[in-house]
Amino acid sequence: xxxxxxxxxxxxxxxxxxxxxxxxxxxxxxxxxxxxxxxxxxxxxxxxxxxxxxxxxxxxxxxxxxxxxxxxxxxxxxxxxxxxxxxxxxxxxxxxxxxxxxxxxxxxxxxxxxxxxxxxxxxxxxxxxxxxxxxxxxxxxxxxxxxxxxxxxxxxxxxxxxxxxxxxxxxxxxxxxxxxxxxxxxxxxxxxxxxxxxxxxxxxxxxxxxxxxxxxxxxxxxxxxxxxxxxxxxxxxxxxxxxxxxxxxxxxxxxxxxxxxxxxxxxxxxxxxxxxxxxxxxxxxxxxxxxxxxxxxxxxxxxxxxxxxxxxxxxxxxxxxxxxxxxxxxxxxxxxxxxxxxxxxxx
Amino acid sequence: xxxxxxxxxxxxxxxxxxxxxxxxxxxxxxxxxxxxxxxxxxxxxxxxxxxxxxxxxxxxxxxxxxxxxxxxxxxxxxxxx
Amino acid sequence: xxxxxxxxxxxxxxxxxxxxxxxxxxxxxxxxxxxxxxxxxxxxxxxxxxxxxxxxxxxxxxxxxxxxxxxxxxxxxxxxxxxxxxxxxxxxxxxxxxxxxxxxxxxxxxxxxxxxxxxxxxxxxxxxxxxxxxxxxxxxxxxxxxxxxxxxxxxxxxxxxxxxxxxxxxxxxxxxxxxxxxxxxxxxxxxxxxxxxxxxxxxxxxxxxxxxxxxxxxxxxxxxxxxxxxxxxxxxxxxxxxxxxxxxxxxxxxxxxxxxxxxxxxxxxxxxxxxxxxxxxxxxxxxxxxxxxxxxxxxxxxxxxxxxxxxxxxxxxxxxxxxxxxxxxxxxxxxxxxxxxxxxxxxxxxxxxxxxxxxxxxxxxxxxxxxxxxxxxxxxxxxxxxxxxxxxxxxxxxxxxxxxxxxxxxxxxxxxxxxxxxxxxxxxxxxxxxxxxxxxxxxxxxxxxxx
Numbered sequence: 089x090x091x092x093x094x095x096x097x098x099x100x101x102x103x104x105x106x107x108x109x110x111x112x113x114x115x116x117x118x119x120x121x122x123x124x125x126x127x128x129x130x131x132x133x134x135x136x137x138x139x140x141x142x143x144x145x146x147x148x149x150x151x152x153x154x155x156x157x158x159x160x161x162x163x164x165x166x167x168x169x170x171x172x173x174x175x176x177x178x179x180x181x182x183x184x185x186x187x188x189x190x191x192x193x194x195x196x197x198x199x200x201x202x203x204x205x206x207x208x209x210x211x212x213x214x215x216x217x218x219x220x221x222x223x224x225x226x227x228x229x230x231x232x233x234x235x236x237x238x239x240x241x242x243x244x245x246x247x248x249x250x251x252x253x254x255x256x257x258x259x260x261x262x263x264x265x266x267x268x269x270x271x272x273x274x275x276x277x278x279x280x281x282x283x284x285x286x287x288x289x290x291x292x293x294x295x296x297x298x299x300x301x302x303x304x305x306x307x308x309x310x311x312x313x314x315x316x317x318x319x320x321x322x323x324x325x326x327x328x329x330x331x332x333x334x335x336x337x338x339x340x341x342x343x344x345x346x347x348x349x350x351x352x353x354x355x356x357x358x359x360x361x362x363x364x365x366x367x368x369x370x371x372x373x374x375x376x377x378x379x380x381x382x383x384x385x386x387x388x389x390x391x392x393x394x395x396x397x398x399x400x401x402x403x404x405x406x407x408x409x410x411x412x413x414x415x416x417x418x419x420x421x422x423x424x425x426x427x428x429x430x431x432x433x434x435x
Numbered sequence: 436x437x438x439x440x441x442x443x444x445x446x447x448x449x450x451x452x453x454x455x456x457x458x459x460x461x462x463x464x465x466x467x468x469x470x471x472x473x474x475x476x477x478x479x480x481x482x483x484x485x486x487x488x489x490x491x492x493x494x495x496x497x498x499x500x501x502x503x504x505x506x507x508x509x510x511x512x513x514x515x516x
Numbered sequence: 517x518x519x520x521x522x523x524x525x526x527x528x529x530x531x532x533x534x535x536x537x538x539x540x541x542x543x544x545x546x547x548x549x550x551x552x553x554x555x556x557x558x559x560x561x562x563x564x565x566x567x568x569x570x571x572x573x574x575x576x577x578x579x580x581x582x583x584x585x586x587x588x589x590x591x592x593x594x595x596x597x598x599x600x601x602x603x604x605x606x607x608x609x610x611x612x613x614x615x616x617x618x619x620x621x622x623x624x625x626x627x628x629x630x631x632x633x634x635x636x637x638x639x640x641x642x643x644x645x646x647x648x649x650x651x652x653x654x655x656x657x658x659x660x661x662x663x664x665x666x667x668x669x670x671x672x673x674x675x676x677x678x679x680x681x682x683x684x685x686x687x688x689x690x691x692x693x694x695x696x697x698x699x700x701x702x703x704x705x706x707x708x709x710x711x712x713x714x715x716x717x718x719x720x721x722x723x724x725x726x727x728x729x730x731x732x733x734x735x736x737x738x739x740x741x742x743x744x745x746x747x748x749x750x751x752x753x754x755x756x757x758x759x760x761x762x763x764x765x766x767x768x769x770x771x772x773x774x775x776x777x778x779x780x781x782x783x784x785x786x787x788x789x790x791x792x793x794x795x796x797x798x799x800x801x802x803x804x805x806x807x808x809x810x811x812x813x814x815x816x817x818x819x820x821x822x823x824x825x826x827x828x829x830x831x832x833x834x835x836x837x838x839x840x841x842x843x844x845x846x847x848x849x850x851x852x853x854x855x856x857x858x859x860x861x862x863x864x865x866x867x868x869x870x871x872x873x874x875x876x877x878x879x880x881x882x883x884x885x886x887x888x889x890x891x892x893x894x895x896x897x898x899x900x901x902x903x904x905x906x907x908x909x910x911x912x913x914x915x916x917x918x919x920x921x922x923x924x925x926x927x928x929x930x931x932x933x934x935x936x937x938x939x940x941x942x943x944x945x946x947x948x949x950x951x952x953x954x955x956x957x958x959x960x961x962x963x964x965x966x967x
Contacts, residue, residue, distance in 0.1 A: 132528065155783030181781065188786055257781070281781040423451060423458075430528055431447040431460060450525070458528045462875045462900075465523035491520035495903070502839060503523040509843060510527060 093170055094392060095126040095163075095199075098178030098372075099136025099146065103416075104321045107178045109136045110378040111388045112143055117381055118389030126170050132429050138421045145170070147434045156185040160192060167197050174200045174395045176388070178372050181257045181280075183209065202303075202395035204371060208346040212369040214254060214285045224345040226338055227365045229290045229357075233283035237273050243286050244269050252287040255280035260322065262289070290367075292359035294318070295330065297339040298373060298380050300387045302394060303349030307340045309387050309403040311380040316411070324376055324414070329383045331408040338364055351377070351391055376412055383410035436504065437514050438472050455511060464489075468503065472513065478504070521873055522900050545867035545908045549933045553831055553869040556931060556939065557906055563832040563851040565917060565930040567942070569607055571827035572913075573935070576611045579823060582795040587802065589814040593637050595769055596622040598820030598914045599828075603932050603942035605629050608823070616818040620647045627654070637766065637818065639685070639727070641665070641699065648672050652680050659683045659727050659766070661700055666714060673720035683725030683766060684711045688746050690730050690739035699729065703746055712750070716758050723760065725816065726750055729768030733777065733821070737789045737797035743767060744798045748805030751813060764814035767798055773825035775862040775911045784862075791822065821914040828913025830856060831869070834905045835884055845879040847901055852883010852890040855928070856912060857919040859892045866892075869906040872899030885924045917943075926950060 094115060098108030112125045127136050127146030137146045147166045150158040159182075166172065175193065177186040186203060193199040211220045214231060221228035230247060231254075234240035244251060244266065253272035254260040257280045263269035269286075276284045299310040312335045315324040339354050346369075353374035355367040373387065380387050383406040390400045429435040443451045448466050450459040461469065464485075471481045478500065485496055507513040546553055549568050556564060576592070583590040593616035594608035600622060605615070606629055615626035618640030626636050633654025641661040643651070648669050651658050660666050660682055673680050685700030686708045701708040715723045726747045730739055744767055751762040771794050774785035802815060832851040840846050853859055866881065876897045883890040892909075901907070920927055926946035931939050 153781055153783065156786045157783075184782055185786060277779070281779050426458070427445060427447065427449040427451075430458070431445075431449050459525050460528065460875075461525040462521060462523060462873065464521050465525055468523050485520075488518055489520040490517045496520075499522045503525065505839070506525050506843075510525065512525075 091122040091124045092120055092174070092392070093124045093126060093172050094174045094176065095128055095166070095170070095172045096176040096178060097128045097130075097149070097182060099127045099129050099134040099139075099143065100131065101135045101375075103319065104323055105375040105414075106134075107373045107375045107377055109139065109142065110375060111176060111178060111373055112136070113378055114381045114386055114388035115392065116142065118386045120389055120392060124170075126166070126172060128166075128175075129429075132426065135419060137429055137435055138419050138425060145434060146429070148429065152179075152182045152185055156188040159185050160189045163189075163193065163199070164197060167199060172197070172199045174202075174392050176201070176391065176395075177203070180371055183371050200395040200397075202350045202391050204301075204303075204346070204349045204352075208348055209371055211346055212371065214256070214287075214368065215283055217366065217369065220345070221366055224341050226342060227363060229365050229367065230288040232286045234273070234286055235282050237270055240269065240273050240284060240286060241266060247286055247288050250289055252285075252289055254285040254287055256283060256285070260287075287367075290357045290359060290365045292357040292363075292365070295332070295335060295356050295358050295364075296324075296327075296374065296376075297335060297354040297356070298351070298377050298387060299339055299343055299348075299354065300351050300390055300394075301343040301346070301348030302400075303347060305344040305347050307343040307402060308390050308394070308400055309380065309385040310336055310339045310343070311383060311385055311387075311406050312336060312339070313376065313379055324412075326411060326413045327376055327379060329379060329406060329408055329410045335364060338366070342366065342369060351387055376414075379410065379412040380406070382412065383407040436472060436478065436507075438469060439512060439514060442512055444469055450512065452510070452512060457510065459510060459512070465503065468500070469507075469512075521875075522902060524875060524877060524900060526877070544870055544872060545910075546869055548829055548908075550937050551933050551939055553906060553908060557831055557833070559939070560929040560931055560941065561945065562906065563830060563849075563855060563928045565855075565912070565928065566829040566831060567601075567604060567913060567930065567932045568827045568829075569932055569934050572604070572607045572824060573611060575823050575826060576608060576613070579791045579795075579817075579819060580612070582791040583799065583815065583817065586795050586799040587812075587815050589812060590817070591764075591814055592817050592819065592823075593635075593766075594823075595818050595820030596625060597918055599824050599917050600625055601917055601930060601942055602629055603940070604824065604917075620644070620650070623647070623650070623656075634681075637683075637727075637816065639818075645672060648680075652678055655681065657681050657683060657724060659685050659725075660711070660715075661685050663701075663711070663714075666711060670714075670718055670721065673718065680721045681724045682715060682721050683723070683727045683764070684708060684715070685727045685729070686747065686750070688728065688730070688743060690742040690746075691736070696729065696731055700727070703750070708750065709753075712754060716754075716760065723754070723762065725764040725766055725813075726762055727766035727768065727816075729818070730770060732770045733772045734770045735772055735787060735789065737793045740767065740794060741797040741801045744801035745805060748802055748807055752806060755811075761811055762813050764816050765802065766816035766818065769817065769819040769821070771819050771822035773821045773911060773914060775825060775858070775864065778861055778863055780863075824913035825911045826913065828911065828916065830909040830912045830916070832907055832909065834901045834903050834907070836903060837901060840880070845877045846882055847879050847898070848882045848884060849892060849907065850884050851909070851928075852885045852892060854883065854885055854890075854921040854923050854925060856883070856892060856909065856916055857921070858912065858914070858916055862911075863893060863896075864912065865910040866896060866898065867908050867910065868899055868901065869908050875900055887924075922946065922951065 096108050098106030100106040101109040124144045127143040128149045149162050190201045215233035218228040218231050232243045250264045253263050255276040261272045273284050295314050297312045300308040312330045312332050313327045316326040351373035353370040357365045385403040385406050393400050441453045448461045593614040596617045614635040615631045616637040617623045633656050636656040638651045638656050639659045687697045687700045688703035701711045715721050730743050747765045772788040776784035832849045835848040835850050838846050878897050881893040929945045930943040932942045
């Protein structure tokens with residue numbers, strides 16, 4: 089029987105984890121037969137590189153800043169060895185390039201993917217999220233894109249402190265005054281480029297939804313979760329599935345309104361008077377996507393089936409009150425392995 | 436110039452310094468030079484050997500060797516003297 | 517004898533990726549349109565600018581197709597300031613482009629290139645009375661930038677003779693930051709309308725066009741849609757108030773090229789809109805503006821950068837490699853910011869022009885000038901380079917051959933490769949005589965009194 093070769097990124101299971109490892113785990117747990125997982129890594133210390141029970145082989149790929157052509161060439165070289173069937177990118181910052189080459193991956197190499205189109209990807213960008221939310225009747229905190237600190241300072245005084253300072257792709261900090269905001273502005277613009285986003289702070293409980301859209305407006309699966317414990321990096325260390333029909337409905341509205349294709353994470357703040365504010369729509373599975381699997385919905389498996397053109401019906405049931413508790417684990421790695429990935433680019 | 440004790444260099448050009456925990460990569464020419472240093476060859480002997488085998492002008496080689504030895508020292512891979 | 521490669525050693529920084537991660541180019545760039553880079557440098561020296569006639573024509577035809585398949589009346593005007601080498605201008609003129617100039621010297625160049633006076637768009641804030649008289653005499657399209665110019669022109673047209681064909685430049689809020697409000701008349705505060713009223717009251721001025729130019733290296737097509745919509749609304753208002761039909765809407769340029777801006781996380785070529793995207797945004801705005809189909813104005817475009825950047829290459833050579841005090845590698849090239857002005861805002865792609873091994877080094881790339889700001893790339897990973905190695909800098913066709921400096925060294929040869937692979941010298945390298953012929957040394961200061 090033919091193996092199904094699935095390549096995925098996001099093997100950085102660190103304190104601010106990428107979703108690659110949980111996605112790989114989900115694919116192994118599902119009903120797919122003869123799965124071979126090929127890891128795609130940017131850094132030589134991404135923990136997934138060294139998880140040989142989960143990831144069959146890993147390859148280094150060029151950073152997103154190298155451009156889509158470099159990515160395509162590298163994937164082609166890996167494909168020549170591994171005959172990739174499906175690729176699942178799991179980083180926000182790399183998606184643009186993957187979306188750009190997805191047609192070529194399919195037509196020239198026969199590699200399937202299941203990604204949002206350019207328009208739906210753009211409409212949920214942080215800088216225009218508020219505008220989009222308004223169209224769909226979803227509340228979004230006031231967010232302003234700033235291209236210079238002088239512009240940011242002006243916006244910040246209009247929004248009032250404290251406020252959130254957010255990078256174009258990742259990272260968010262709370263600034264309590266202009267000095268802090270300036271420091272974050274420069275830090276974030278150096279790391280992720282312009283604009284830097286300033287966002288009004290909405291107080292309440294953080295609730296998130298991991299979901300899968302079919303690209304025509306349908307929602308294949310959605311599981312809501314409340315973070316029970318949050319690390320100092322703002323990441324969930326433990327969480328629990330919720331029964332919250334209103335939240336699910338808002339999530340379905342967002343999936344439908346964006347014709348979302350692929351996995352995504354919707355981050356909300358539920359205020360004390362039960363209002364839901366959409367903070368962000370992340371264009372890939374969250375690192376806690378395995379909670380969905382554990383409560384009855386295997387979104388990564390469904391994504392692979394959709395990518396291969398199979399029809400997948402919507403999953404509506406999940407177990408409420410299922411928890412995840414994350415843990416860290418020290419893998420023991422031989423220097424030979426580190427040497428190998430460094431000198432050969434694969435492991 | 437002596438290569439520090441326990442410096443491990445693999446066939447792929449991967450160098451590990453167990454004293455500092457740092458690892459490095461060097462190219463084929465660098466591997467050859469480190470091999471000669473390990474054999475106790477002097478800088479002059481190394482220069483003559485490379486000139487006899489490789490297409491390179493003496494002036495360029497001396498400049499490149501100077502830079503390479505400087506970096507080996509900076510990375511605590513060799514000791515002078 | 518065996519081939520030699522300089523010995524290198526690189527430390528692995530945990531987390532920082534190695535050659536598999538950071539390498540962009542896997543192959544040397546050895547020829548341009550089939551002509552070996554080495555041959556060009558042998559014949560024309562290093563550094564040397566190269567322009568591909570084939571790329572210029574292909575790029576222009578693609579742009580023209582993108583607009584004219586969507587809109588019935590389209591006219592491009594070549595933006596002289598972007599690259600006013602005559603050979604370059606002539607390629608565009610042969611393809612059917614008019615001329616867009618911003619100074620009398622460019623205007624004269626356009627005339628000398630055989631452009632008919634009525635096919636020259638005269639932009640810019642600094643037009644003298646004589647400039648305006650010349651433009652008026654040649655029936656050129658005068659794009660008025662400010663009220664002082666409007667008053668000056670109204671005095672000149674009173675001198676009698678021809679009627680001036682004018683347009684006004686309009687600035688507006690299109691959601692773009694920074695807003696270019698220093699050029700032209702503002703739309704939102706009605707200054708533009710005031711200018712329209714003044715021109716409509718002048719019997720010797722014909723308000724022929726409306727012009728805007730919302731910015732440069734624009735990544736948002738929505739801003740163009742907005743700009744075209746606002747200009748169309750203004751045209752409709754003029755029609756309803758004065759019964760006067762505007763002949764053309766000039767949407768300017770500012771379309772991005774594939775260069776990567778400094779500070780951008782993704783590669784420029786991955787994020788810029790295509791010419792079809794720009795065309796779609798602009799033409800749908802005009803077609804949907806409510807202007808009757810039979811009365812649609814001409815659409816003028818003054819694209820510069822997006823039409824020429826890709827066609828230009830700078831060939832150069834490694835002067836020296838050295839190590840900085842902090843251990844970083846530095847490579848000194850024989851070209852710097854004197855020739856590559858755009859390296860102040862782009863991370864230009866640089867490719868070696870000869871075979872290289874799999875090893876790379878992170879380095880700073882400096883130019884040859886004795887000044888600290890002469891940095892071509894602050895951080896780039898390139899294969900091992902040696903003195904004398906040749907490199908190709910990509911996408912340098914826009915602005916470099918007009919903003920280049922005669923600082924410390926003179927400007928090099930510029931060649932154009934024609935569609936058959938023939939190489940033509942289109943601008944000869946400058947020498948000390950180029951400079952000296954403009955100078956006049958008083959007799960008592962001459963080294964040789966016979967001079």
